[in-house]
Amino acid sequence: MAKLSESASQTAGPYVHIGCVPEFAGLERGYHSQLGTSLRADLTGDPITVRGRIIDGMGDPVLDGLVEIWQPDGAGTFHTNGKGFGRAPSHAETGEFVIETVMPGAAIDQNGTLQSPHLALWIVARGINVGLHTRAYFSDNVADDDPILSMIEPTRRTTLIAQKGSNGYQLDIHLQGENETVFFDV
Amino acid sequence: MSKLTDIAPRDFSLHPPRIAPDYRSSLSRGPIHKPIGFATTMTEATGPTFGHDVLGPNDHDLLINHAVDGGSAIGPRIMVHGVLRDADGRPVPNALIEVWQANAGGRYRHKKDAYLAPLDPNFGGCGRVITGEDGSYSFRTVQPGAYPWPNGGNDWRPAHIHFSVFGMAFSQRLITQMYFEGDPHIALCPIAQSIPDAAAIDRLTARLDMEATVPMDIRAFRFDIVLRGRGATLFENQLEGT
Numbered sequence: 001m002a003k004l005s006e007s008a009s010q011t012a013g014p015y016v017h018i019g020c021v022p023e024f025a026g027l028e029r030g031y032h033s034q035l036g037t038s039l040r041a042d043l044t045g046d047p048i049t050v051r052g053r054i055i056d057g058m059g060d061p062v063l064d065g066l067v068e069i070w071q072p073d074g075a076g077t078f079h080t081n082g083k084g085f086g087r088a089p090s091h092a093e094t095g096e097f098v099i100e101t102v103m104p105g106a107a108i109d110q111n112g113t114l115q116s117p118h119l120a121l122w123i124v125a126r127g128i129n130v131g132l133h134t135r136a137y138f139s140d141n142v143a144d145d146d147p148i149l150s151m152i153e154p155t156r157r158t159t160l161i162a163q164k165g166s167n168g169y170q171l172d173i174h175l176q177g178e179n180e181t182v183f184f185d186v
Numbered sequence: 187m188s189k190l191t192d193i194a195p196r197d198f199s200l201h202p203p204r205i206a207p208d209y210r211s212s213l214s215r216g217p218i219h220k221p222i223g224f225a226t227t228m229t230e231a232t233g234p235t236f237g238h239d240v241l242g243p244n245d246h247d248l249l250i251n252h253a254v255d256g257g258s259a260i261g262p263r264i265m266v267h268g269v270l271r272d273a274d275g276r277p278v279p280n281a282l283i284e285v286w287q288a289n290a291g292g293r294y295r296h297k298k299d300a301y302l303a304p305l306d307p308n309f310g311g312c313g314r315v316i317t318g319e320d321g322s323y324s325f326r327t328v329q330p331g332a333y334p335w336p337n338g339g340n341d342w343r344p345a346h347i348h349f350s351v352f353g354m355a356f357s358q359r360l361i362t363q364m365y366f367e368g369d370p371h372i373a374l375c376p377i378a379q380s381i382p383d384a385a386a387i388d389r390l391t392a393r394l395d396m397e398a399t400v401p402m403d404i405r406a407f408r409f410d411i412v413l414r415g416r417g418a419t420l421f422e423n424q425l426e427g428t
C-alpha cells in the first residue's frame with residue numbers, strides 16, 4: 001500500500017466551538033444531537049467531576065479552548081458509538097472547563113500491564129498548532145509503579161495528577177511556564 | 187471483536203512547530219518542552235466512533251441547515267468532496283468529519299467575531315458528515331470569504347474551511363484547515379505558512395473539480411485528507427462493541 005503523508009495540522013482557531021460544540025457557541029439552530037455531552041450517562045462507574053483551566057505562558061486562562069476526553073468505563077472497558085468520549089469547552093469568561101464523568105477503570109498498556117486509571121485529554125485552541133495529547137490521573141488512585149508516570153521525571157509528573165478536593169478533582173493544564181503540563185507524542 | 191493496531195509515530199516535520207513566531211498566538215500557547223513518546227496503549231489505540239444516528243438530515247448541507255422558511259445561504263455555491271485515508275493508503279470508513287467556516291463575507295456566527303461584514307440569517311457555518319465504506323465524504327456550503335484578524339499587521343486569512351477529523355484511534359485525531367487553489371492569501375498567511383513543508387501546504391489546498399461540478403448548479407472542490415498510519419495488530423479482544 002502506498003505511503004501517504006499525514007495531512008498537516010492547523011490551529012482550531014478561536015471559533016472551534018462553532019464546529020465542535022455549536023450549542024455552546026450560541027448557534028440557535030444546531031444539531032439534533034451534540035457530541036461529547038453524555039460521558040456520565042453513557043458509562044457505568046462512580047460519578048466524578050474534574051474541573052480546571054487551560055493556562056497560557058502569560059499566566060492567563062485560555063477562554064477559547066476545548067478539551068476532549070476519551071476513557072473507558074468504570075470496569076476499564078472501552079466502548080464504541082461515542083460512549084466514553086467527552087467535550088469540555090473553556091468557559092468564555094472564566095476559562096473553566098468541567099468534566100462530569102465516571103472514574104475510569106484501570107486500562108492495560110501494550111505489555112498487558114495495568115495502568116493507573118486515567119482520562120486521555122486532547123487540547124485544542126487558537127495558538128495551538130497541533131492538538132496536545134495529555135492525561136489526567138487521580139491523586140487518590142495512582143500506583144507508584146504506573147508504567148507511563150514512571151517514565152516522567154518526578155517534578156513534572158504532578159502536572160498530570162488531578163487533586164482530590166471537596167469540590168471534586170482539580171487539574172489545570174499549563175501550556176507553558178514553570179508548571180508546563182507534560183504532553184505526549186502518542 | 188475489533189482489532190486494534192499500533193499507531194505509527196507522527197512525523198512532526200509535516201506539521202507547524204509548537205511555536206511559530208509569525209503566528210503570535212502560538213508564542214504563549216505553544217509548549218516549550220518536547221512531547222514525550224511511548225508505545226501505543228489501549229487508551230490511544232482505541233477512539234470514539236459514531237453511528238449515522240448522530241447526523242440530522244441536513245447536517246452535510248450548510249446551504250440550508252441553518253436557513254429559515256426554505257431559504258438558502260448567500261454566496262458562491264460549492265460542494266467539497268474527497269477521500270479520507272490513513273498514511274498506509276487505506277480508506278478510513280465510518281469516520282466523523284466536522285466542518286466550520288465563516289460566511290461568504292468572511293464573518294463567523296460567533297459573539298466574539300465583530301468583523302464589519304454582515305451575518306447571513308440563513309447561514310450557521312457548521313456541518314458534519316460520516317465517511318462511506320470507501321472513505322469518501324462530501325458536503326455542500328458557500329465559499330467562505332477572506333477575513334482580517336489581529337496578529338500585529340495587516341493580516342487576512344485566506345478563504346478556508348476548518349476540519350475536525352476522527353479516525354479509528356484517539357491518537358489519529360486531527361484538526362486542520364482547507365484552502366482554495368489560486369488564493370494569493372495562502373502565501374501571505376502566518377498560519378498556513380507555519381507549516382514548514384510547501385508540499386504539505388499544497389496538500390491542504392482544495393482543487394476545483396470540473397468533473398464533479400454540476401452544470402448550472404454548484405461548483406465542486408476536491409480535498410483529500412490523510413490521517414496517521416497504523417502498524418501491526420496490537421490488541422485483538424479488549425474492545426467491547428456496545
Ligand SMILES: [Fe+3]
Pocket residue numbers: 013288343346348
Ligand atoms: Fe477561521
